[in-house]
Amino acid sequence: MSQKTSYGFLGLGIMGNGMVRCLLAGGLDVTVWNRTPAKCAPYVELGAKTASTAKEVIEKCDITFSCVSDPEAALQLVTMENGVLAGISAGKAYVDMSTVDGACAQEINTLITAKGGRYCEAPVSGSKGPAEQGTLLILAAGDEALASECQEAFDLMGKKSWFLGEVGQGARMKLVINTIMGVCLQGMSEGLAVGTKAGLDGETIIEVLSMGASGAPMFKLKGPKVLKDDYAVNFPLKHAQKDIRLGIALGDEMKQEMPAAAATNETFKKAIKEGNGDLDFSAIYKTLN
């Protein structure tokens, strides 16, 4: 399929940059577009084609991916003049890899499919580094045949991809994963705070923790930094809190109690109240310590 398929990619930000490079490095036929056209030049040097509008990308390509900053940008990309929707016709495929909520994914799905297009949401887990290295985790949902046709591209961008069912399940999986992540970070922070107060060396706690059964990669990454009050932002605390809050809201909907997530959420809220919402989410340590 790869030789015949033509791919589009809309959005060349931090994430899109790495993803497109991976697709090009894999020898795929990629047409790129970005709101600021100048950003396209480096990809042309690597073999990419360009188009003057998002509409044109959709029209020229079999499958078009996008990755923009948030739900508002994702929706605007679809509905704006000369946007995605303008180019959609029967059989065209659109795969939105932005992080949006389930309702937004549903809305885009309705717009695309009403014009005969095919749609997948495919939010990713992982940030700048994994995007460049092609080691993202890809959480696809929606049109299963389409997800299957994306496999080659997904394999270039990610270390693994999953098809999770109907539109919305990709967003839900991301919430569940991020809620668990928040609780684990909270657990580390509480343990680090009490351990150092009890005279244990913080770096050593992280080292022992990292080598044992609960040794998540995040602990090795964040632990030494919080001990130095280094909260350079990777995942903003206020975004992490939003995900935990939505994870708990999913619990409300499912009538699933989530006591540790709830306790964690309250700490994150306190951290925002204390003015740390724009720091890295590991800055809950400041609030707890």
Added chain:
Amino acid sequence: MSQKTSYGFLGLGIMGNGMVRCLLAGGLDVTVWNRTPAKCAPYVELGAKTASTAKEVIEKCDITFSCVSDPEAALQLVTMENGVLAGISAGKAYVDMSTVDGACAQEINTLITAKGGRYCEAPVSGSKGPAEQGTLLILAAGDEALASECQEAFDLMGKKSWFLGEVGQGARMKLVINTIMGVCLQGMSEGLAVGTKAGLDGETIIEVLSMGASGAPMFKLKGPKVLKDDYAVNFPLKHAQKDIRLGIALGDEMKQEMPAAAATNETFKKAIKEGNGDLDFSAIYKTLN
């Protein structure tokens, strides 16, 4: 030092079995003793010497390790007739690798050093598998010179060892690590419960989780089991709750709030109330789901 040093080992249970095999495989001179003498035979075939009492092991060896089931057994091993204390004299070294609390470690320390002996506590993190494979994490504290002399033996039994300071800090490190572990398990359980209720596949949640930043080895190990209601005991829930409770008590002492650990502890208590205290600690999932 290794050629000149003679080692003793008291206690040949699940943990001691693996640890002694590692010492013997490393070519060390080891004298073993067990309450049930017949248990010593397999180690003699592997090159171990034996002695008829714990006292005799202490007298014959430069450094004697022990690993028994709990604080009571650890204390009895020291104080019983023909026990450890009976053999201690100036310069003899005793390293207790059992999991005991700080108070018990202090008491044994006082008894040993009052007779001129040297003492380390060295509780381990890891269970049967790591004991056999020599990949335990060894949390030593007490006599620093002694811990240093144990390095060759520690390297055979563990993948890493740490010297943590005065007697009690080994036990405290273990509490901190196990409290964090409890919170992480709770986070996974809450996420798994809400995610599966929302229609996500449980195995997939574990898989995505395991490949991401919060992917602790424990999730891969426990997740698929709890989804099958398999709570075959590895670490009993009631022991895990005891550690979390003591971790929070350390927080009380240090005036460190630990809200997620506290929420976790209440779930563990509820699980015990529901009759699951003797199952694996992952059985909190039964209570939450």
Added chain:
Amino acid sequence: MSQKTSYGFLGLGIMGNGMVRCLLAGGLDVTVWNRTPAKCAPYVELGAKTASTAKEVIEKCDITFSCVSDPEAALQLVTMENGVLAGISAGKAYVDMSTVDGACAQEINTLITAKGGRYCEAPVSGSKGPAEQGTLLILAAGDEALASECQEAFDLMGKKSWFLGEVGQGARMKLVINTIMGVCLQGMSEGLAVGTKAGLDGETIIEVLSMGASGAPMFKLKGPKVLKDDYAVNFPLKHAQKDIRLGIALGDEMKQEMPAAAATNETFKKAIKEGNGDLDFSAIYKTLN
């Protein structure tokens, strides 16, 4: 003012019944209307007038109160054919005493004032008994002059009324009060559960509690009932959970951590999961005990 003012009342359910009787007993001029006209008869015997539509009530009266079951009913009462809005003209006053959320109150406010009408929300705290006895707590917000003109009527229906500011503050006050109530009930339930397990007599715990500094009337009312597994519904658990959830959501908005409310919410959710959502909110005791 009372001799000149004519009052309307829409909705003669459990709450409206008591409230209208209090207004009539106070000698006010009241015109009633109910979806089921037959329900009006008893009030006519007590001196009330009737009208055939809500629109007609509004047109005939200076100030019209309403009290219906939920936000949907409240909104429908306003917008339906021959409803409230149809009767509104410059200077007409409408006071909605239903329990609605802030958004709904805002919407009704916009509709009424766009036609030149005046509007207050005035949700009440208290149930059937206080409605009949005229001892409700009235939480008014919106048009301050109107709230002031309602004083005589409020005094007949309630033991106290407050003017709380702009539309939405009445609903918010109710959320805050109900969230605190949920936490207090949770506290009582936890104490009762642990105390009785420790061999203390449940009735005695309630009695000691009730005579002390934290002796809320609710404890005396609910305590003895939960001890007999009597959860006859007064305030449905699922409604109480909704209020606590919205109270915490207000905390999210204000960046105010609410750890005990969050823990309480998780217990309420668990209770709903266990099938007790339609019982009285005191049925959290079943889940905790």
Added chain:
Amino acid sequence: MSQKTSYGFLGLGIMGNGMVRCLLAGGLDVTVWNRTPAKCAPYVELGAKTASTAKEVIEKCDITFSCVSDPEAALQLVTMENGVLAGISAGKAYVDMSTVDGACAQEINTLITAKGGRYCEAPVSGSKGPAEQGTLLILAAGDEALASECQEAFDLMGKKSWFLGEVGQGARMKLVINTIMGVCLQGMSEGLAVGTKAGLDGETIIEVLSMGASGAPMFKLKGPKVLKDDYAVNFPLKHAQKDIRLGIALGDEMKQEMPAAAATNETFKKAIKEGNGDLDFSAIYKTLN
């Protein structure tokens, strides 16, 4: 019985002062003793007799009450030279109204009964004001016949007394009541913090709360003070935290989860960490707000 019974009272501090005055005002025959003899003079003016040692009080009186500051003082009063125990003989009755823990009550019970004496613990709920007004809540446990013989005296000192069973149940009741009180105060504080941030007036929140179903007397008392940052100590925060911690420990023992109490405890710990342990327990508001 009252004319024939002679009463002793040991300890004339803040609590004892009020209690003795109530006994004297009721016309009882009371012999007082205090570590500082000069403190006895005012009571002599009111009709009290005095003795030079605690031993002498026990010997002269049928029933001797005591109320001292803490478990250490309570135990010392019994075991010191010329103390309570020195005077105990068959049939002598001793009723300790100090706040002690169950273990201390048990120890005093063993000492007194071993010499043939009779013993009750009778901790009280209430502080200075109720002691002076004779409106304490008296939580008696131990020798039931003795508690019954104390009824006249209890009625003078308290508005109600209960007999709760074996020694230790008085202390346990106090823990349960104080744990519930802590959760209720936390609930009020969270509600007050979020409500005021949402623009509601704090005094009004307290007023509405106080007139409703969860209107505990404490809210009216503490609410307006915390709004003015007035934390003049009535019940020290660190003592309140100790009681909540012990209440949760009772939950551990009984395997009773107490999630809101646990969340509350963490807030109290944080308040102590922030240096507010010696303020009134209502100072958790500073930590939450």
